[in-house]
Amino acid sequence: MKVRDLALQGGLAAVALVAAFFVWQREPAGSPGEVTVVDAPARALDSVRYEDDTRFVELFRDEKDRDQLWVRLGSKPPKPSVVGATDGGTAVAPAGADGGASDAGTAVAQAHGADAGTPQVVGTTEPPPPPRELRANETAEKLFARFAPLRAMRALGEMDGKKLDEVGLASTARKLTLTVGGKPQDFSLATPPGGWGTPYLRREADGRVFLLGPSLLPDLENASNRLVDRRLHTFDVGDFDAVVITAGGTSRSFIASGKAPGAVTLAPEESPDRPDEFARNWHDKVWRLMPLDFLGRGEVPPGGEPEEAFRVEYRKGGKRLGELTVAKGQGGFFARTEHTTGWTRLHAGVDALAAEAAKVSAPVSSASGK
Template sequence: MKVRDLAVQGALAAVALVAAFLVWQREPEGAPGEVTVVDAPARALDLVRYEDEARFVELFRDAKDRDQLWVRLGYKPPKPVPVPAASGAADGGVVATPGADAGTAVAAAGADAGTAPVQVMANTEPPPPPRELRANDVAEKLFAKFAPLRAMRSLGELDAKKLEEVGLTSTQRKLTVTVGGKAQDFSLASPAGGWGTPYLKREADGRVFLLGPALLPDLENATSRLVDRRLHTFDLGEFDEVVITAAGASRTFTASGKAPGPVNLMPKESPDRPDEFARNWHDRVWRLMPLDFLGRGEQPPGGEPEESFRVEYRRDGKPLGEVRVARGNDGFYVRTEHTTGWARLHSGVDNLATEAAKVTAQVSSSAGK
């Protein structure tokens, strides 16, 4: 009896574990009254794209590491601008606008025959290449909200008049959700006053949904809200050694202390004497805040900048990270073990570069004591 009882209890426990696992794996249910627009698990979501008349934003998984999320920021080609032709152009020729090439000029249609005035299309510059940047934790949470994608309610299929009333007839705002390699396209109405609860039309079947007000603002302001702007993933106190290199010389310091205060730096050649000058200098380096992050593979204007100084961080003798500050054609840039590329710094870094040479030069004077 005891053996049989144990077997029954074991079987019940196994069933309970399986049930718990299935509940844990199940996607969370939406709020009461919500409807599902895209029914797919978050792990199958590949890409979310938002675009308007001028730019686009994409959140997408890395092809080599699906756990890594990226933000792609880009501009759409500008639309040609019609320019009224000169009033005297009535010879049926081609009217050229200064700076417009042959591909942008529109042939005159014979203004003397009573046709409309000739117009030319103003020449436009192509947009810069899209910029790919590492996504932050806000982007991670936002990305998960698109699979499954839920709306406040479904309005069904609307007639042409109603579509125009809600702003879906001529909108240039689009949303694309790609799941398992298959894209699902939507049109987005522009909310009155630039804010509110947007309408969403699914292009596949024409059904219209009312989205919640908190879903799109992060996509619309992706540069400030979705980009990972950290220089490091470690903090003060997580490294015990700092190596500063500048002007052809290097100096090693033992580091102690933790956030929120600055770390103390003790030169290896005199470990019992904290270096206040080096400490203050390093504190300013640690607090550098880039103005603009370049994407992966993107170079500053003029190409690779020239390194001014470098700070390496170690823990237990192993590399932990680094800061490289370099001078480019248009100012100073910084790059670390975490950034996707170079990031442009604010003005006033010249003093840091000059003082870096003083920090490393002190090793010779200290060694001579």
């Protein structure tokens, strides 16, 4: 009897362990009252794309490393203007169209060999610039995980045309596409009143409408400021013990010491007990350079590759840790590091740093006179 009881208790314990394992493996449940719109684990999510009538934003996994996220920012081709006609037969562009003067509309219609009273479709044929691919930051990684599973505040079912028009879903240009396991799932997004608030989401596959949470979309709508990794380096002051500064064909090595948030103390390698205040101040300004604009992966600055002005190499224990290259191109200075995807445009005022770089990197015989 005791053996039977022990066997029964052991079996129940085994079942409990199996149940606990599956509960542990399950995706975390949403908040009370939430409904699931897309039931998929985060590891199966390939990309999240948001678009409106003028631009698009896409968060996507790297093909070679699925743990690395990228942000793709792009513009859509402008919509052509429709040139109509007045009762007098004078072609005019509708309000809000480019070049909306009546004489401009007449000229366009005549240029196309058409009657001035016939509506014409006009617009620029210049394609938008290629989209930029930039490294995603930690905020983007957290946001990406919130789309799989995708949850909403409420499920509202299907709506008729009148109701869709009332909530802003009848003719919206805002779209959301989630690609899960290589298969896209499309949604329409209503524009909230006043441009902010809780948007409505319509699943195109079955027409069901959901009330989406208010905190999910703002980061996508402001992706260039919120989702792009804007760091020049992933290391900080105190993570390197040597700096090599190169400019004008000459290089000079310094021993580096200090901790964030203070400036790095630099002492020439040949005289480590004599810190160089000029080099210290110069490097502090270089370290605090703030990129104005990040160019995308594979994107070349206007006018072609810029010409190097100076370079700063960071070392730890004799091994290269990272490098900053500052170069002058068409319209200003650019920077590139071991972490950036390409060139970054710098603010004005780098000319003085470029000129002083030659003094900092000069040999001891020349540097002693500065």
